[in-house]
Amino acid sequence: MEILVCVKRVPDTAENEISVNSSGSDIERGDLVYSVNEWDNYAVEEAIQIRDKVGGIVTVVSVGDADSEEVLRREMAMGADKGILLSDDAFAGSDGKGLATILKAEIVKGKYDLVFTGAQADDGAGQIGGMLAAMLDWPYASLVNRIELLDDKKIKIGREIAGGNQEINEIDLPCVLSIQTGINEPRYVGIRGIRKVASVEIPVHGASDLGVNPGSVGKAAAGVSRVDYFVPALGKGAELLEGSIEEKVEKLVELLKSKGGIK
Amino acid sequence: MALQIFAYILHKDGVIDDTALEMVAAAGKLDPAASLTAIVVGSKTDTVCNSLITSFKEVWKIDNDALSYPNSEVIRGLLTRVIPKGSTVLFALDPFGMDIGPGLSIKLESAYIPDAVGFGGIEGGKLKAVRQEYGGQVSTHVLCDISGGAVITIRAGAFRAAEASGAGGAVVDKTADALTGGLPGGARRFIEIVQAEVGDVDITKSEILVSVGRGIGEQENIEIIKELAKAVGGDVSCSRPIVDAKWLEKSRQVGTSGLTVKPKVYMALGISGSFQHLGGIKGSPFIVAVNKNPKAPIFQVAEIGVIEDLLEFVPMLTKKINEMK
Numbered sequence A: 001m002e003i004l005v006c007v008k009r010v011p012d013t014a015e016n017e018i019s020v021n022s023s024g025s026d027i028e029r030g031d032l033v034y035s036v037n038e039w040d041n042y043a044v045e046e047a048i049q050i051r052d053k054v055g056g057i058v059t060v061v062s063v064g065d066a067d068s069e070e071v072l073r074r075e076m077a078m079g080a081d082k083g084i085l086l087s088d089d090a091f092a093g094s095d096g097k098g099l100a101t102i103l104k105a106e107i108v109k110g111k112y113d114l115v116f117t118g119a120q121a122d123d124g125a126g127q128i129g130g131m132l133a134a135m136l137d138w139p140y141a142s143l144v145n146r147i148e149l150l151d152d153k154k155i156k157i158g159r160e161i162a163g164g165n166q167e168i169n170e171i172d173l174p175c176v177l178s179i180q181t182g183i184n185e186p187r188y189v190g191i192r193g194i195r196k197v198a199s200v201e202i203p204v205h206g207a208s209d210l211g212v213n214p215g216s217v218g219k220a221a222a223g224v225s226r227v228d229y230f231v232p233a234l235g236k237g238a239e240l241l242e243g244s245i246e247e248k249v250e251k252l253v254e255l256l257k258s259k260g261g262i263k
Numbered sequence B: 001m002a003l004q005i006f007a008y009i010l011h012k013d014g015v016i017d018d019t020a021l022e023m024v025a026a027a028g029k030l031d032p033a034a035s036l037t038a039i040v041v042g043s044k045t046d047t048v049c050n051s052l053i054t055s056f057k058e059v060w061k062i063d064n065d066a067l068s069y070p071n072s073e074v075i076r077g078l079l080t081r082v083i084p085k086g087s088t089v090l091f092a093l094d095p096f097g098m099d100i101g102p103g104l105s106i107k108l109e110s111a112y113i114p115d116a117v118g119f120g121g122i123e124g125g126k127l128k129a130v131r132q133e134y135g136g137q138v139s140t141h142v143l144c145d146i147s148g149g150a151v152i153t154i155r156a157g158a159f160r161a162a163e164a165s166g167a168g169g170a171v172v173d174k175t176a177d178a179l180t181g182g183l184p185g186g187a188r189r190f191i192e193i194v195q196a197e198v199g200d201v202d203i204t205k206s207e208i209l210v211s212v213g214r215g216i217g218e219q220e221n222i223e224i225i226k227e228l229a230k231a232v233g234g235d236v237s238c239s240r241p242i243v244d245a246k247w248l249e250k251s252r253q254v255g256t257s258g259l260t261v262k263p264k265v266y267m268a269l270g271i272s273g274s275f276q277h278l279g280g281i282k283g284s285p286f287i288v289a290v291n292k293n294p295k296a297p298i299f300q301v302a303e304i305g306v307i308e309d310l311l312e313f314v315p316m317l318t319k320k321i322n323e324m325k
Helices: A038-054 A066-078 A096-107 A128-136 A191-196 A245-258 B019-030 B046-052 B072-082 B095-107 B175-179 B219-232 B240-244 B310-324
Strands: A002-006 A009-011 A034-036 A057-063 A082-086 A114-118 A140-149 A154-160 A166-172 A175-179 A224-230 B004-008 B035-042 B058-063 B088-092 B111-116 B118-123 B126-133 B138-145 B150-154 B170-173 B188-194 B208-212 B235-238 B265-269 B286-290 B304-306
Touching: A002 A038, A002 A096, A002 A128, A009 A066, A034 A038, A034 A066, A038 A057, A038 A066, A038 A114, A038 A140, A038 A175, A057 A066, A057 A096, A066 A082, A066 A191, A082 A096, A096 A128, A096 B095, A096 B111, A114 A128, A128 A140, A128 A175, A128 B095, A140 A166, A140 B095, A154 B095, A166 A175, A224 B111, A245 B286, A245 B304, A245 B310, B004 B019, B019 B035, B019 B088, B019 B118, B019 B150, B035 B046, B035 B072, B046 B058, B058 B072, B058 B175, B072 B095, B072 B175, B088 B095, B095 B111, B095 B150, B111 B126, B111 B138, B208 B219, B219 B235, B219 B265, B219 B310, B235 B240, B286 B310
Parallel strands: A002 A057, A002 A114, A057 A082, A114 A175, A140 A175, B004 B035, B004 B088, B035 B058, B058 B170, B088 B150, B111 B150, B208 B235, B208 B265, B265 B286, B286 B304
Antiparallel strands: A009 A034, A140 A154, A154 A166, A166 B188, A224 B138, B118 B126, B126 B138
8 A cells, every 4th residue: 555644743732832922913933842733643653554564655745844844754753654845935825725736746646545634733624635635536534533454446444423423434545534533542753763764865845846836825825814813712711719729629629519519 | 796605404314403503693694695595415305404494595405315324425526516606605513514525615616614613704705704723722813715605614503593483495406406417426435333332331411520631641640530530429521532542431532522411510620622522511511620721722611710730639629528528
């Protein structure tokens, strides 16, 4: 199997509190810790497990600036065979359709059986996989939490649907799948693994390498663009307990008693 | 010019999903002058279609035995045949909407807005929509050129459902148009639904839930949650990352991809409060949130918030409750 996994470098929400900058033009990026998008990690692990079972090559690809090289290297340390960085000034500010256009141009240069994306990334859009598949005219399934290989023409997949139930489908190859967390347990990547791939060359493909018209991607071509960021106000907000930690414990015990929270 | 809006209706076993009336409200926010059409795809959908005419001026029906299960690859092909270019098409954000939306926007050559939670008007062919990023920690306004149409997924619960009232609509059978050229989408074939496993405790019946999330850090720390649950006489539940890490069974997971619970008291410990998690909490329980991140969205919906590290706070709370007894 030739498998391509699309990955994205994102602020790590487990490590950062995300806040809005003073002008509201962006999130505060000063002290952010970045990592690979959590969903993508599961997608890479799944690709590696399939390759280890039936042979083949796992390639990881990212659209981004030079910083994105570090997440490609991390996924190669996990076990991906190759990395490709798609980078060009013309790509900056692309919307979902622009990103899918760039990725499609790379995909048609290869001979992939499977293309994976994470089910979503930091912006919660979950759109790249479905757009890519439609552009390629390949079948697509989202929220995939199980993959079973049938033969070299088709696979069986499980999709996560409401209530913890699973929808089983058969899907022809080549196809695009968006991978949901929990499908596997991504392996740990140590410093040693990262050192091993530190000097592997990662090719960088720009608009002209890909045959992408620079006017069809990037900020100018984006039909969807962010205007500003702000802090959401969903409800009236919690009453925050004040005082020392002991005082908070006491207050909470009283509240729980009065609300039937202690039987 | 008024928008032409289509709302895709989710239904199961003849029952219309709550999001149908939320889409009526969302369409009204998008463009009060819009012409709004419901689309119903399935098999034996007459009851569904006939009850929708109170809320929609027009209901398009695509009905065939081969459509008894909503396979999004098939339905995308059908919709591409019947929906005019330039239309605005609404889906509820659920596993079906997420499956069909992005690809349909490519096929209709229109814009795609995922997971909209609000609309701020249209100016010069550009729609202002509200979305959330980073698990709900920040919101953003997006501007979207909808002059060529749009596919929009709507977050369940984000728009207050409209009253079902006398739209006096009519059902239009579009089956023949949609199926001209045969059944599309044959490269993905639905096989079956595997039902979720039933656990040892039914958390949907629990009155007190002590729920744990990513903030617990390590598997061995789950023990302090179990001890608190025992002290208060409640059951342990959790958010998705705990199940992904296989620290607790799927049957303990609260959320849209897990179970819907309706306790009297819900303690969210180290849970940030994504909308998928909150979507599984019904019946307006008394919610207590303990989290060391003051920006966690859970604090916007909880009654009581405690900004502390749960690893320190929870054992102290358990001890205090046990001393009282």
